[in-house]
Amino acid sequence: MFVGVVGAGQLGRMMALDGYRLGIRFRFYESKPGAPGAELAELIQGDYDDQDALGWFARGLDCITYEFENIPSESMDFLAKRHPVYPSPGALEVSQERLKEKNFLNELGVPTAPYAAIDSEADLPAAMAKSGTPAIIKSRRLGYDGKGQARVDDASTAAAAWDSIGNVPAISEGYVAFDRELSIVAVRNIAGEIAYYPLTENVHKAGILRLSIAPALAADEALQAQAEDYAKRILEKLDYVGVLAIEFFEKEGELIANELAPRVHNSGHWTIEGAETSQFENHLRAICGLPLGSTRTCGSSAMINLIGDLPALEKVHATPGAHLHLYNKSPRPGRKLGHVTLRENSREALLATLPQLLAVVCQGEVTLEDLDLR
Amino acid sequence: MFVGVVGAGQLGRMMALDGYRLGIRFRFYESKPGAPGAELAELIQGDYDDQDALGWFARGLDCITYEFENIPSESMDFLAKRHPVYPSPGALEVSQERLKEKNFLNELGVPTAPYAAIDSEADLPAAMAKSGTPAIIKSRRLGYDGKGQARVDDASTAAAAWDSIGNVPAISEGYVAFDRELSIVAVRNIAGEIAYYPLTENVHKAGILRLSIAPALAADEALQAQAEDYAKRILEKLDYVGVLAIEFFEKEGELIANELAPRVHNSGHWTIEGAETSQFENHLRAICGLPLGSTRTCGSSAMINLIGDLPALEKVHATPGAHLHLYNKSPRPGRKLGHVTLRENSREALLATLPQLLAVVCQGEVTLEDLDLR
Numbered sequence: 124m125f126v127g128v129v130g131a132g133q134l135g136r137m138m139a140l141d142g143y144r145l146g147i148r149f150r151f152y153e154s155k156p157g158a159p160g161a162e163l164a165e166l167i168q169g170d171y172d173d174q175d176a177l178g179w180f181a182r183g184l185d186c187i188t189y190e191f192e193n194i195p196s197e198s199m200d201f202l203a204k205r206h207p208v209y210p211s212p213g214a215l216e217v218s219q220e221r222l223k224e225k226n227f228l229n230e231l232g233v234p235t236a237p238y239a240a241i242d243s244e245a246d247l248p249a250a251m252a253k254s255g256t257p258a259i260i261k262s263r264r265l266g267y268d269g270k271g272q273a274r275v276d277d278a279s280t281a282a283a284a285w286d287s288i289g290n291v292p293a294i295s296e297g298y299v300a301f302d303r304e305l306s307i308v309a310v311r312n313i314a315g316e317i318a319y320y321p322l323t324e325n326v327h328k329a330g331i332l333r334l335s336i337a338p339a340l341a342a343d344e345a346l347q348a349q350a351e352d353y354a355k356r357i358l359e360k361l362d363y364v365g366v367l368a369i370e371f372f373e374k375e376g377e378l379i380a381n382e383l384a385p386r387v388h389n390s391g392h393w394t395i396e397g398a399e400t401s402q403f404e405n406h407l408r409a410i411c412g413l414p415l416g417s418t419r420t421c422g423s424s425a426m427i428n429l430i431g432d433l434p435a436l437e438k439v440h441a442t443p444g445a446h447l448h449l450y451n452k453s454p455r456p457g458r459k460l461g462h463v464t465l466r467e468n469s470r471e472a473l474l475a476t477l478p479q480l481l482a483v484v485c486q487g488e489v490t491l492e493d494l495d496l497r
Numbered sequence: 498m499f500v501g502v503v504g505a506g507q508l509g510r511m512m513a514l515d516g517y518r519l520g521i522r523f524r525f526y527e528s529k530p531g532a533p534g535a536e537l538a539e540l541i542q543g544d545y546d547d548q549d550a551l552g553w554f555a556r557g558l559d560c561i562t563y564e565f566e567n568i569p570s571e572s573m574d575f576l577a578k579r580h581p582v583y584p585s586p587g588a589l590e591v592s593q594e595r596l597k598e599k600n601f602l603n604e605l606g607v608p609t610a611p612y613a614a615i616d617s618e619a620d621l622p623a624a625m626a627k628s629g630t631p632a633i634i635k636s637r638r639l640g641y642d643g644k645g646q647a648r649v650d651d652a653s654t655a656a657a658a659w660d661s662i663g664n665v666p667a668i669s670e671g672y673v674a675f676d677r678e679l680s681i682v683a684v685r686n687i688a689g690e691i692a693y694y695p696l697t698e699n700v701h702k703a704g705i706l707r708l709s710i711a712p713a714l715a716a717d718e719a720l721q722a723q724a725e726d727y728a729k730r731i732l733e734k735l736d737y738v739g740v741l742a743i744e745f746f747e748k749e750g751e752l753i754a755n756e757l758a759p760r761v762h763n764s765g766h767w768t769i770e771g772a773e774t775s776q777f778e779n780h781l782r783a784i785c786g787l788p789l790g791s792t793r794t795c796g797s798s799a800m801i802n803l804i805g806d807l808p809a810l811e812k813v814h815a816t817p818g819a820h821l822h823l824y825n826k827s828p829r830p831g832r833k834l835g836h837v838t839l840r841e842n843s844r845e846a847l848l849a850t851l852p853q854l855l856a857v858v859c860q861g862e863v864t865l866e867d868l869d870l871r
Contacts, residue, residue: 140514143537146823146835163517163537399818399840408814417817421795421842440782443791444773449520461520466773468795 124411127152127184127206129171131160133450133459134190134387137395139164141403147411152180159450174201181205188365188410190386192219192265209313209364209410210385217361218383221263221294231356234379236372237297244282244290251278254297260284263292274298299379301372303495305339305346308391308402309354310366310418312409317358318418319351320398323390325370326493331457333489334481335390335426337397340470340495349378357383366391366406389428389459396446396466397424422466423473427484429461438483439463445480498785501526501558501580503545505534507824507833508564508761511769513538515777521785526554533824548575555579562739562784564760566593566639583687583738583784584759591735592757595637595668605730607754610746611671618656618664625652628671634658637666648672673753675746677869679713679720682765682776683728684740684792686783691732692792693725694772697764699744700867705831707863708855709764709800711771714844714869723752731757740765740780763802763833770820770840771798796840797847801858803835812857813837819854 124147128135131151136159139149149164154171169176172195181187186207192215199212217227225238239250241260251258256278262271273284275295285293304327308320321338354369368388371378391402400408400416408415432454439447442465449461465480467473478491498521502509505525510533513523523538528545543550546569555561560581566589573586591601599612613624615634625632630652636645647658649669659667678701682694695712728743742762745752765776774782774790782789806828813821816839823835839854841847852865 136517139537140517143510143514143825144820144822146821146825148536162522163513400820414811414815416814419817437788440790441788443793446518447520448518451517451520 124148124185125150125183126407126411127180127187127202128160129180129187129189129194129202130191131158131164131166132190133159133452133461136160136163136450137392137401137448138188138190138387138403138407141395141401142407145404145407145411145413147407150180150184152177159452162451171195171198174198177201178205186410188386188406189215192385207410210367211362211364214361214363214367214385218385219265221261221265221296222292223263224383225294225296227360228357228380228383231353231360233353233356234377236299236379236381238294241285241293241295244285247281247285247295248278250295251275251281254295257298258295259298260288260293260295262288263294299372299374299381301374301379303339303373304381305342305350305371305373305378306335306368306388306390307350307354307371308366308368308388308394309351309358310402310405310409310415311358311363312415313364313412314414315359316415317355318405318415319347319354320391320394320402320418321420322347322350323393324494325390326489328488329457331428331430331459332389333428333430333485334493335393336473336494337393337424337426338420346373346376346378353378353380365409366402389462390426392448392462393424393426393464393466394418395448396464397421422468423470424467425465425473425477425480427463427465427481427489428459429463429484431456431458431460433460434484434486439480442476442480442483444476498522498559499524499557500781500785501554501561501576502534503554503561503563503568503576504565505532505538505540506564507533507826507835510534510537510824511766511775511822512562512564512761512777512781515769515775516781519778519781519785519787521781524554524558526551533826536825545569545572548572551575552579560784562760562780563589566759581784584741585736585738588735588737588741588759592759593639595635595639595670596666597637598757599668599670601734602731602754602757605727605734607727607730608751609754610673612668615659615667615669618659621655621659621669622652624669625649625655628669631672632669633672634662634667634669636662637668673746673748673755675748675753677713677747678755679716679724679745679747679752680709680742680762680764681724681728681745682740682742682762682768683725683732684776684779684783684789685732685737686789687738687786688788689733690789691729692779692789693721693728694765694768694776694792695794696721696724697767698868699764700863702862703831705802705804705833706763707802707804707859708867709767710847710868711767711798711800712794720747720750720752727752727754739783740776763836764800766822766836767798767800767838767840768792769822770838771795796842797844798841799839799847799851799854801837801839801855801863802833803837803858805830805832805834807834808858808860813854816850816854816857818850 131153239253323337324339326334505527613627697711698713
């Protein structure tokens with residue numbers, strides 16, 4: 124199989140590292156020079172709307188996938204005329220537009236925060252009444268890491284908030300006072316087989332994922348079943364092929380869907396060491412027409428992102444059970460440069476070792492206190 | 498770090514796949530086109546005695562390692578003048594020459610089969626008396642997979658046997674009626690820290706490794722301690738840096754050293770899934786000046802080589818716990834095209850699933866009967 128991957132960031136890089144073992148060949152498409160995947164596979168560099176370059180990229184491939192969502196739909200359609208694109212452009216479209224995504228989830232009976240569309244200033248009073256306050260006004264098209272978002276604590280400031288994101292088509296979304304953040308990574312293959320990884324607990328700071336723990340502490344079977352049921356509805360409705368991540372808020376024992384990611388996901392990186400088959404291998408199995416690999420866990424895992432600057436790596440290397448993953452990116456504030464996964468045979472052993480690794484990597488910014496240790 | 502690897506076969510390929518995660522950059526040196534490592538890193542192609550090409554290969558590297566042993570010593574010396582070579586050319590020299598290897602092991606008190614040097618026909622009677630019969634006459638310099646070897650059942654046929662390998666400098670080696678074949682993979686870093694993987698049981702057919710089980714069934718602590726003690730003597734005497742594999746015969750509960758391999762080893766491939774840190778990562782940690790990673794096992798593992806032709810891969814993919822590794826080589830009788838590692842949480846689960854995978858991959862040529870199931 125010869126797989127084309129749109130985007131050559133760390134997600135594509137890790138996909139190739141796992142895929143080579145399956146005998147898969149890779150070609151990346153990427154707009155920026157020096158991307159993390161560039162050193163280990165073929166790469167065509169071009170803008171995401173450059174159909175001449177996209178045509179070169181597509182030559183001789185068996186199928187195409189992508190590792191980020193901001194691909195113009197015309198480019199996806201162009202590629203889909205040449206080879207199968209997984210997940211399908213239709214699945215991408217749902218997750219690219221917040222109003223479509225929310226409507227889609229609610230039609231399937233998957234709970235979300237209360238929300239309303241904002242197309243003009245006249246919509247604001249009704250929208251704020253529907254979503255309640257505090258709320259967040261978000262542009263409908265994707266922003267990165269909290270861009271295109273403005274918080275509204277009182278309905279009287281809604282107009283100013285919408286102004287601050289440029290009066291683009293938006294939604295207002297009621298703020299959920301959640302107990303914790305969870306996600307599920309699920310995968311569906313061409314034959315329609317579905318597999319689920321266990322719920323993962325995630326800690327974000329300033330809109331950036333810092334820490335994931337899997338399986339999520341004290342997530343009982345009912346909660347896992349709930350997450351799997353929601354994932355199944357979404358995967359089947361979209362005739363989805365590949366890995367899908369769903370971010371949830373947990374509030375009083377119920378799951379509220381926050382966001383879909385139609386791709387391998389940062390909260391699934393722990394699966395490289397912590398599950399029998401990684402999310403990257405399972406994504407490739409799914410899109411290459413293979414049966415899915417086992418998603419059973421190997422003990423308990425914690426994944427800590429390396430953000431902005433690298434920590435004292437010698438201390439990471441010296442921690443038994445810690446696995447370093449560097450993406451070959453240069454330091455820059457807020458940038459994901461790599462991650463460390465700590466894997467232990469039991470949850471108790473994991474929680475015993477994790478504080479010292481968190482201290483090394485996060486220097487006090489993230490601690491065990493950020494987790495729900497019920 | 499920028500690591501040069503002499504040889505771009507499957508061992509180099511798997512080294513790079515693990516090393517990229519540590520942020521290591523790779524360049525291969527290889528004589529043949531289309532090598533397994535070629536698609537995922539820089540490669541300089543040249544004969545192993547082409548110092549012009551070797552010079553290009555060495556440019557800008559931090560250190561050099563190798564993935565096979567048949568490198569001319571002049572080439573190793575040439576490279577060692579430019580950058581540190583790990584394991585050192587001295588360690589390579591010991592394992593390249595059977596008489597030196599046997600003498601070295603015996604001086605360290607590591608038991609071997611009885612052996613004697615053969616330099617001329619006049620040496621044959623005394624050599625056969627010393628090694629006993631049956632014996633194997635082996636060329637002193639390395640042969641591949643049983644080449645350069647001739648079996649002698651009766652001393653009267655020794656001259657004919659030596660003729661058949663071209664009357665090259667040789668040794669006669671007494672045949673060991675072993676109970677089973679075991680190996681240990683050990684690793685020593687620049688700081689002198691040593692780590693050991695558990696003893697692995699190996700099944701060879703026609704001189705080719707077919708199956709490895711780790712940890713070896715019923716290998717008790719005393720046997721593991723014996724293997725580690727022998728490995729430690731060898732590693733420290735050679736001031737060795739990197740992974741070393743020692744193949745043993747087990748006979749009546751005692752270990753008899755058969756062969757040293759100064760590199761990552763086929764009998765250690767199970768460590769990719771079955772140990773906290775793979776032999777490939779630990780080799781790179783060792784030569785890059787890093788602390789070693791944990792060698793603790795994750796359950797029990799079996800590694801089955803894919804020899805000559807690929808089996809029905811869809812059945813491999815459909816076996817829970819089975820991990821396929823393809824090397825991107827074209828089929829040819831006797832050629833190692835890949836391997837499958839089956840990992841289970843317990844030995845019992847492993848032995849329950851293994852027969853069906855062996856049936857798929859080996860079609861009756863290797864079965865559980867080949868293992869020592871005491």
